[in-house]
Amino acid sequence: MSTTITYFVHGTTTDNEKNVSSGWADVELSELGVKQSIELKDKLGDKKFDVVFCSDCNYGDLNAAPSAIVEPLQEKMTTERFPSGESYEDVKTRIADFLEFLKKNYDGKSVAIVAHKAPQISLDVLLKGKTWKEALATDWRKTHAWQPGWEYIVK
Numbered sequence: 663m664s665t666t667i668t669y670f671v672h673g674t675t676t677d678n679e680k681n682v683s684s685g686w687a688d689v690e691l692s693e694l695g696v697k698q699s700i701e702l703k704d705k706l707g708d709k710k711f712d713v714v715f716c717s718d719c720n721y722g723d724l725n726a727a728p729s730a731i732v733e734p735l736q737e738k739m740t741t742e743r744f745p746s747g748e749s750y751e752d753v754k755t756r757i758a759d760f761l762e763f764l765k766k767n768y769d770g771k772s773v774a775i776v777a778h779k780a781p782q783i784s785l786d787v788l789l790k791g792k793t794w795k796e797a798l799a800t801d802w803r804k805t806h807a808w809q810p811g812w813e814y815i816v817k
Contacts, residue, residue: 663770667814668711669785670776673698683732684778685721685747705810712771715760719780722747740794750780750794757784761816779803782812789814 673695677684691699723745724732732744740750764773775781779801786797802808 665764665768665771665773665816667764667773667775667785667816668709669782669812669814670702670774670810671778671782671808672776673702677726681729682726683721683724683729685719685725685732685744687726689726702810710772711774713768714774714776717757717760717775717777717781719753719778720744720747737795737798740798750783753780754784754787757781758788761788764816785814789816 673691675684675689675695676692677687677689679692679694682689721727721732721744724735724747735744736750743749743752783794783797783801786792786800787794790797792800798804802812
């Protein structure tokens, strides 16, 4: 059997509107983010999930730093850790462990994940066979190809 993951990004936050990379910083949805969240419910129709998980990324000293500082570092930080934080490889390891957990505990189930960029790109590397460079280059945030959920299959 397999587990179906539907990956969702959180709605727009007040930090997003200020071009800030939140990381582990706790931040509120903006007015637009609340609207997006409500509209997402309608876009999902009658889709049901057995469980929902959330994840984030630790930019360390750069949590809540301007995106103009954080974004250019991301390709370098696939293997190097953000100062006092984690690398994308660290996130990938965390996500790989999580996928093993899903295989053991949620086989044949429908799982929703609400998270940020690093976990999603890690799923692209782990489950879609992309390199870090490919995953970062084709990320919907760069191509402006948002959608109301991305599907991944864990076998």
